[in-house]
Amino acid sequence: AQSVTQPDARVTVSEGASLQLRCKYSYFGTPYLFWYVQYPRQGLQLLLKYYPGDPVVQGVNGFEAEFSKSNSSFHLRKASVHWSDWAVYFCAVSGNMGYKLTFGTGTSLLVDP
Template structure:
């Protein structure tokens, strides 16, 4: 069975501070992992993806994520957040033989001055 858990429904950080959004997954096969972002009143866009290899993957706008097989995690990080990063972030899982992707419930990020 496949599942994705994002334990934090909301996260508030100050502009310029570092960020970590948590994601835990459960997969019976080799996991393919993604982070998507949804800006207000828009569709979803891909931030980054992990298929294999280097466990730290770089994405757009300074985001990165680290895959940990031992912890079944794929946390998203950013060194310094900007107010424009305020959005909802989704962690997404697909098995390598998967026919579709399973979304977490999302984490709403609010960046305050």
């Protein structure tokens, strides 16, 4: 069965600092991986997605993620965090291009001004 682990329930960074949110997946076969963001009282919005190909994927608002098959990871990065990035971030895995997503438990990002 597919699964996703986000080991950090909460991450705090200073505005302007760099960010990495961790995601480890378990999937037997070729995974399709996603990062979604949830702003307060809103639904989930897609940040970026990985389909087999270039392991580094660029997303919206300066986010990027890197797929590593050897580490079973898909970590999210941003070079300089803005206060508006304060949100909950979810990593998800699918085996069929996104028809059925399995989500991690999410990481709350807090931004210190």
